[in-house]
Amino acid sequence: KAGVTQTPRYLIKTRGQQVTLSCSPISGHRSVSWYQQTPGQGLQFLFEYFSETQRNKGNFPGRFSGRQFSNSRSEMNVSTLELGDSALYLCASSLAERQGYYGYTFGSGTRLTVV
Amino acid sequence: DQQVKQNSPSLSVQEGRISILNCDYTNSMFDYFLWYKKYPAEGPTFLISISSIKDKNEDGRFTVFLNKSAKHLSLHIVPSQPGDSAVYFCAAKLYSGTYKYIFGTGTRLKVLA
Numbered sequence: 001k002a003g004v005t006q007t008p009r010y011l012i013k014t015r016g017q018q019v020t021l022s023c024s025p026i027s028g029h030r031s032v033s034w035y036q037q038t039p040g041q042g043l044q045f046l047f048e049y050f051s052e053t054q055r056n057k058g059n060f061p062g063r064f065s066g067r068q069f070s071n072s073r074s075e076m077n078v079s080t081l082e083l084g085d086s087a088l089y090l091c092a093s094s095l096a097e098r099q100g101y102y103g104y105t106f107g108s109g110t111r112l113t114v115v
Numbered sequence: 116d117q118q119v120k121q122n123s124p125s126l127s128v129q130e131g132r133i134s135i136l137n138c139d140y141t142n143s144m145f146d147y148f149l150w151y152k153k154y155p156a157e158g159p160t161f162l163i164s165i166s167s168i169k170d171k172n173e174d175g176r177f178t179v180f181l182n183k184s185a186k187h188l189s190l191h192i193v194p195s196q197p198g199d200s201a202v203y204f205c206a207a208k209l210y211s212g213t214y215k216y217i218f219g220t221g222t223r224l225k226v227l228a
Contacts, residue, residue, distance in 0.1 A: 004158070040124070042220030043204060048213070055213045090158055103149045103206065103216060106158030
C-alpha cells in the first residue's frame with residue numbers, strides 16, 4: 001500500500017509570492033490533515049478535510065487555505081508569503097472515524113523556505 | 116494555550132540505558148494519547164499509544180505510562196539504541212464533534228554509543 005505522498009519535497013519562494021502544496025493520502029483514507037512544523041513550536045495544526053469539506057481549522061491567518069478533491073487528494077495554499085512561513089509542512093491521512101488507535105500516517109513533508 | 120507540553124527540548128542517554136520522555140497535558144477530555152517518532156527529512160511515524168482508561172501499554176522496548184491524576188504521560192525506551200535518536204512527539208486525541216489531535220513541541224533524543 002503506497003504511503004502518503006507530498007509534493008514537492010522542497011520549495012524556495014520569495015516574500016509576497018503564493019505557494020501550493022499537494023498531498024495524496026493512503027488509498028481509502030478520506031481524512032487529510034495539514035500541520036506546520038517549526039523549531040520550538042512542534043506540530044501546529046492547520047486544518048483537516050474530510051469528504052471535500054473542512055472539518056477542523058487551527059489558529060492560522062486566512063492566508064493559509066486548503067481544499068480536498070473527490071479522490072481525497074488535498075492541496076494547501078499560502079498566499080502573500082512571509083519569512084515566518086518557512087517551515088516543514090506535513091500532511092497526514094487517516095481512516096475517517098476510525099482514527100482512534102493509530103492516529104495518522106504522515107507524509108515526508110514539504111520543506112518551504114521563504115527568502 | 117499549549118494543551119500538550121513536552122518541557123524537555125532535548126535528552127541525551129547512553130546506549131543500553133533507559134530513556135524517559137515526558138509529556139504533560141491540561142485537558143481531561145483527551146481520550147487517547149500517542150507517541151510519534153521523527154527522523155530528519157521524514158514525516159513522523161506512529162510508535163505507541165494508550166487509551167485514557169489504561170495506565171500502561173508495552174510494545175517491545177517501548178512502554179508508555181499514563182498518570183491521569185497528574186495529567187502526565189511518559190515513554191520509556193529500554194534498552195536505548197543509537198537508532199532511537201530522533202525527535203519524539205506526544206499527541207493527545209480529543210473528540211468534540213470530530214476527532215482532533217494536539218501535538219507537543221517534541222523532545223530530541225540522542226542515544227550515545
